[in-house]
Amino acid sequence: MGVKFEHVTKAYPGHKPAVNELSLEVQTGELLVLIGPSGCGKTTSLRMINRLEEPTSGTIYVDGRDVCSYDPIELRRGIGYAIQQTGLLPHMTIEQNIELVPRLLKWDKKRRHERTRELLSLVDMDYDTFASRYPRQLSGGQQQRIGVLRALATDPPVILMDEPFGALDPISRESLQTELKRLQSRLRKTIVFVTHDIDEAMRLGDRIAILQDGQLHQIGTPQELVQAPRDEFVAKFMGRLFNFPKIQTSVDLIGQFMQEDTSHVHQECSEHGKIVKIDHLPLWCWIDRNGVLRGVSSQPPTGADQWDRNDWTDPKLAAVKDTDASEVVLKRLIEGEAEALPVIGEGEQFIGVVTQRSALKALSNVEMENDE
Numbered sequence: 001m002g003v004k005f006e007h008v009t010k011a012y013p014g015h016k017p018a019v020n021e022l023s024l025e026v027q028t029g030e031l032l033v034l035i036g037p038s039g040c041g042k043t044t045s046l047r048m049i050n051r052l053e054e055p056t057s058g059t060i061y062v063d064g065r066d067v068c069s070y071d072p073i074e075l076r077r078g079i080g081y082a083i084q085q086t087g088l089l090p091h092m093t094i095e096q097n098i099e100l101v102p103r104l105l106k107w108d109k110k111r112r113h114e115r116t117r118e119l120l121s122l123v124d125m126d127y128d129t130f131a132s133r134y135p136r137q138l139s140g141g142q143q144q145r146i147g148v149l150r151a152l153a154t155d156p157p158v159i160l161m162d163e164p165f166g167a168l169d170p171i172s173r174e175s176l177q178t179e180l181k182r183l184q185s186r187l188r189k190t191i192v193f194v195t196h197d198i199d200e201a202m203r204l205g206d207r208i209a210i211l212q213d214g215q216l217h218q219i220g221t222p223q224e225l226v227q228a229p230r231d232e233f234v235a236k237f238m239g240r241l242f243n244f245p246k247i248q249t250s251v252d253l254i255g256q257f258m259q260e261d262t263s264h265v266h267q268e269c270s271e272h273g274k275i276v277k278i279d280h281l282p283l284w285c286w287i288d289r290n291g292v293l294r295g296v297s298s299q300p301p302t303g304a305d306q307w308d309r310n311d312w313t314d315p316k317l318a319a320v321k322d323t324d325a326s327e328v329v330l331k332r333l334i335e336g337e338a339e340a341l342p343v344i345g346e347g348e349q350f351i352g353v354v355t356q357r358s359a360l361k362a363l364s365n366v367e368m369e370n371d372e
């Protein structure tokens with residue numbers, strides 16, 4: 001069961017639109033993360049899916065059908081919803097909380113009870129220990145687990161989660177993320193997951209949609225967003241993966257950890273320029289007579305015609321620019337995309353390389369600065 005937004009706008013009278021011409025599609029079985037600054041319209045977008053809000057214009061489809069054509073009860077039956085404050089009712093036990101929706105759907109007692117046991121075991125919480133407790137007798141992390149279980153209770157194909165782990169310390173948060181990932185790999189629900197936290201988005205999202213001022217700014221897999229951010233806003237956003245409070249401009253840092261002139265010529269040709277091998281690294285660069293980087297390779301060029309374009313990777317993919325956000329460059333290196341990446345400056349001139357080693361060194365310098 002997929003979810004699709006088609007030119008969806010939500011405008012509250014007297015305000016600029018909370019959601020503005022939003023079009024995107026969540027595939028069946030996909031976990032899509034909505035992320036963006038506070039007030040950019042994440043919660044509003046979510047609440048329009050299960051008709052807690054109605055769009056001002058545009059259409060939302062669930063399972064290919066306009067949500068407005070569903071009976072709201074029938075619609076919500078197919079959609080689980082977990083919110084930040086867990087929404088657990090304080091005067092009801094854990095079991096009663098989990099059973100709320102099944103009761104609404106008139107499941108009999110036996111079936112409800114079995115389901116509650118099954119759900120608790122999904123997150124390794126013992127039924128006899130926890131079922132009869134009240135929410136306040138649980139830790140924050142346990143309460144959030146129950147919030148998630150409650151959204152799963154009737155096994156809906158679509159689940160909406162609005163910062164479900166927002167209130168947790170980083171360690172509990174990470175363990176719940178791991179748990180959700182594990183559950184999702186088994187259950188394959190269609191999940192729309194709202195968060196502020198880019199680490200969480202990277203960890204959980206099959207794809208990430210970045211919203212800004214109610215509009216879709218960029219959507220893609222985590223890899224795509226890191227490697228090809230549409231603009232500075234996205235690059236900065238992805239850059240928050242590394243908190244570098246002291247570093248002002250990206251040029252500075254790339255400059256700091258870029259190595260210049262550590263190559264020797266592998267082959268030269270008056271027509272095509274030269275191929276250089278970067279010292280101590282599996283990296284060959286083809287630089288033309290004007291100093292422009294034409295190709296990148298992690299293998300020594302051996303073919304009959306070493307200038308054959310097909311043997312080289314396009315620098316657009318395999319090089320970085322000296323103006324790229326340093327965090328993005330560091331991330332590419334640290335994730336192991338390559339041991340080293342060539343750096344190009346203005347006019348795509350080859351100016352040096354950045355290496356995993358220099359990246360790690362730059363990172364540890366930054367950490368030390370921040371510790372002071």
Ligand SMILES: Nc1ncnc2c1ncn2[C@@H]1O[C@H](COP(=O)(O)OP(=O)(O)OP(=O)(O)O)[C@@H](O)[C@H]1O
Pocket residue numbers: 012015017018036037038039040041042043044045196
């Ligand atoms: N009932 C309302 N009346 C008027 N404006 C509203 C209403 N609900 C939300 N808004 C406005 O719509 C915009 C989007 O709100 P929304 O709650 O969707 O943001 P969000 O992205 O979830 O933010 P946060 O990350 O802080 O939760 C905000 O500017 C908010 O003030």
Ligand SMILES: [Mg+2]
Pocket residue numbers: 042043044
């Ligand atoms: Mg919100």
